[in-house]
Amino acid sequence: MKKVSLLITLIFCFQLSVSFGQKDPVVENIVKEATENSQLEKLAHELMDVIGPRLVGSPQMQQAHEWAVAKYKGWNITAKNEKWGEWRGWERGISHIDMVAPRVKSLEGMQLAWSPGTGGKTVTADVIILPDLADSVAFQKWLPTAKGKFVMISMNQPTGRPDYNWEEFGTKESIEKMKKDRDAQTEAWANRVKKTGYNGRTLPVALEKAGAAGIVMSYWSKGFGANKIFGAYTKKVPTVDIALEDYGLLYRLAESGHTPKISVRADAKETGVAQTFNTIGEIKGTEKPNEYVILSAHFDSWDGGTGATDNGTGTIVMMEAMRILKKVYPNPKRTILVGHWGSEEQGLNGSRAFVEDHPEIVQNIQALFNQDNGTGRVVSLQGQGFVNAYDYLGRWLSKVPENIKAPIDTRFPGAPGGGGSDFASFVAAGAPAFSLSSLGWSYGTYTWHTNRDTYDKIVFDDVRSNAILAAIMAYQASEDPAKTSRDRIVMPLDSKGVPGTWPEQRKPTRRGGLD
Incomplete structure (x- = not known):
C-alpha cells in the first residue's frame, strides 16, 4: 500500500512540475x-x-x-x-524656395499643410521682419508696409545647436549665457507679437489681408535639422516654414539692411x-x-x-x-x-x-x-x-x-x-x-x-x-474567462480641494476646415 501511495505522490509531483513548466x-x-x-x-x-x-x-x-x-x-x-x-x-505639391538677392541660394523649406499655393507661378518679393512697434495702433499704421512683401513672423534663434550639444562641449559660463540670452529673446519676441494685437493664429491672416506676398516662419524643434510642420492659417497667400539655418540667414540679412529677396513656388491643390x-x-x-x-x-x-x-x-x-x-x-x-x-x-x-x-x-x-x-x-x-x-x-x-x-x-x-x-x-x-x-x-x-x-x-x-x-x-x-472590471478610482482632490472628475466624453469634429 505504501508503494502505491508513493507512486501516486510521484506521479502527482511530476504532473505538477510539467504543468508549471509548460509553455503556451x-x-x-x-x-x-x-x-x-x-x-x-x-x-x-x-x-x-x-x-x-x-x-x-x-x-x-x-x-x-x-x-x-x-x-x-x-x-x-x-x-x-x-x-x-x-x-x-487638399493635396501638397512641390515647394521650392530660393534666395535670389543679395546672392543666390536654394533654401530648405516647405509650405505648411493646407497652405494656399502660388497658382503655378513663382512669386518673388523682398523679405521683411515683423517690426517691434509700440502697440496695436502703431501696428495698424505699419500694416500697409507689408503689401507685396514676404513677412517673417518667427523669432530668430540665437543658436542652432541643441542643448545637449552645448552641455557636451560648452563651458558652464557660455551655456548659462546662451540660455539667458535665449530666454530674453524669446520673451521679447512674444511681446513683439502681443503688441500687434494678434496671436500666432490671427497674425498671418491680418498680414494676408494687408496684401503680404506670403508668410515666412520657422518652428525649430530644438534638434539639428528638425522643424515642426503644422497647418497654415492663410487662405490666399502661401505660408512657408524655412529651416532654422536658412531662416537665420534671411533674418540677419534683413536686419542688417541687405534686403533679402526670395522666390517661392508652392504648388497645392484644393480637392473639395x-x-x-x-x-x-x-x-x-x-x-x-x-x-x-x-x-x-x-x-x-x-x-x-x-x-x-x-x-x-x-x-x-x-x-x-x-x-x-x-x-x-x-x-x-x-x-x-x-x-x-x-x-x-x-x-x-x-x-x-x-x-x-x-x-x-x-x-x-x-x-x-x-x-x-x-x-x-x-x-x-x-x-x-x-x-x-x-x-x-x-x-x-x-x-x-x-x-x-x-x-x-x-x-x-x-x-x-x-x-x-x-x-x-x-x-x-x-x-x-x-x-x-x-x-x-x-x-x-x-x-x-x-x-x-x-x-x-x-x-x-x-x-x-x-x-x-x-x-x-x-x-x-x-x-480570459472573466470579463474585465470597469470599477474606477475615486478621483483625488485638485489643488483647490475640489474633487477631480473622470474625463468627459467629447464629440468629434466631423466637418474639418469646411465650416
Missing part, C-alpha cells in the same frame, strides 16, 4: 512568427515610402485606407473603411470635400463574439515627413499583430478588432466618432491597447484609473517573454488619460483602454510632427518587440 504554444507561435516571418519592413516601406504622409483630407490618406483594407483581405481578415465625417480636401474614414479589421470571436479586444493606432499624420514614428510605427505594430493572430490564433474566444483611426492629430476625431457611433461595442470592450508615441519598445503601462487593472493586466503580462516584459514599468491604478492619443476616447466612455507607451528615441525633438519623421528613423527590433507584446496581450485578453 500560442505564445510560442506568436514569437516564432514575428521573429521568423516579420512583415514589418515591407509594411513600413509600402506605407511610408510609397504612399507617404497621411494628412487628413489628402489623397494619400484615402490611398492608405484602401491599402490597409487590401492588406487585411490578403491575410483573410475582414476589413472595411467606415466613414465618420468630411474634411477640407474629402470623406474621412476609420479602417476597421475583425477576427470574429467563437464563444463571446459580442465582447471585444481592440488593437488601436491612429492612421493619419502631419506631412512634413512621412509620418513614420507618428504614427506609422503604431500602425504597422497593430497590422502585424493582427496578421500573426489570424495565423496562429484564428478562432479567438472574443472578437478581436483593429482600429486605424483618422484625424487623431486634429483632436482624436476618428476614435471619438467610433465611440459615439458604436456604444454597443464600447460597452463590451474587454480591453483596448493603443500604441502611438514613437518607434521605441514599450516601457510603460498604466492602469488608467481602473481599480482592478493590476489584476488582469498583470496576469496577461505574465505570459509575455521576459526580455519584452522586463523593461515595462507598470503603475496601478494610475489616473485616467484625458487626451494625448486615441485610448483616451475610450477611457472617457468608461472602457478599459490602455496606452502601450514607448521609449523615447528623441521622439519629441527629432520625429514628433517634424520634417525628419521618415522611414530611416524606425528601429525595427523595438517595433517587432511591440508587435509581439500587442499580439500576446490581445490573445490573453481574448482567452
Whole structure:
C-alpha cells in the first residue's frame, strides 16, 4: 500500500512540475512568427515610402485606407473603411524656395499643410521682419508696409545647436549665457507679437489681408535639422516654414539692411470635400463574439515627413499583430478588432466618432491597447484609473517573454488619460483602454510632427518587440474567462480641494476646415 501511495505522490509531483513548466504554444507561435516571418519592413516601406504622409483630407490618406483594407483581405481578415465625417480636401505639391538677392541660394523649406499655393507661378518679393512697434495702433499704421512683401513672423534663434550639444562641449559660463540670452529673446519676441494685437493664429491672416506676398516662419524643434510642420492659417497667400539655418540667414540679412529677396513656388491643390474614414479589421470571436479586444493606432499624420514614428510605427505594430493572430490564433474566444483611426492629430476625431457611433461595442470592450508615441519598445503601462487593472493586466503580462516584459514599468491604478492619443476616447466612455507607451528615441525633438519623421528613423527590433507584446496581450485578453472590471478610482482632490472628475466624453469634429 505504501508503494502505491508513493507512486501516486510521484506521479502527482511530476504532473505538477510539467504543468508549471509548460509553455503556451500560442505564445510560442506568436514569437516564432514575428521573429521568423516579420512583415514589418515591407509594411513600413509600402506605407511610408510609397504612399507617404497621411494628412487628413489628402489623397494619400484615402490611398492608405484602401491599402490597409487590401492588406487585411490578403491575410483573410475582414476589413472595411467606415466613414465618420468630411474634411477640407487638399493635396501638397512641390515647394521650392530660393534666395535670389543679395546672392543666390536654394533654401530648405516647405509650405505648411493646407497652405494656399502660388497658382503655378513663382512669386518673388523682398523679405521683411515683423517690426517691434509700440502697440496695436502703431501696428495698424505699419500694416500697409507689408503689401507685396514676404513677412517673417518667427523669432530668430540665437543658436542652432541643441542643448545637449552645448552641455557636451560648452563651458558652464557660455551655456548659462546662451540660455539667458535665449530666454530674453524669446520673451521679447512674444511681446513683439502681443503688441500687434494678434496671436500666432490671427497674425498671418491680418498680414494676408494687408496684401503680404506670403508668410515666412520657422518652428525649430530644438534638434539639428528638425522643424515642426503644422497647418497654415492663410487662405490666399502661401505660408512657408524655412529651416532654422536658412531662416537665420534671411533674418540677419534683413536686419542688417541687405534686403533679402526670395522666390517661392508652392504648388497645392484644393480637392473639395474629402470623406474621412476609420479602417476597421475583425477576427470574429467563437464563444463571446459580442465582447471585444481592440488593437488601436491612429492612421493619419502631419506631412512634413512621412509620418513614420507618428504614427506609422503604431500602425504597422497593430497590422502585424493582427496578421500573426489570424495565423496562429484564428478562432479567438472574443472578437478581436483593429482600429486605424483618422484625424487623431486634429483632436482624436476618428476614435471619438467610433465611440459615439458604436456604444454597443464600447460597452463590451474587454480591453483596448493603443500604441502611438514613437518607434521605441514599450516601457510603460498604466492602469488608467481602473481599480482592478493590476489584476488582469498583470496576469496577461505574465505570459509575455521576459526580455519584452522586463523593461515595462507598470503603475496601478494610475489616473485616467484625458487626451494625448486615441485610448483616451475610450477611457472617457468608461472602457478599459490602455496606452502601450514607448521609449523615447528623441521622439519629441527629432520625429514628433517634424520634417525628419521618415522611414530611416524606425528601429525595427523595438517595433517587432511591440508587435509581439500587442499580439500576446490581445490573445490573453481574448482567452480570459472573466470579463474585465470597469470599477474606477475615486478621483483625488485638485489643488483647490475640489474633487477631480473622470474625463468627459467629447464629440468629434466631423466637418474639418469646411465650416
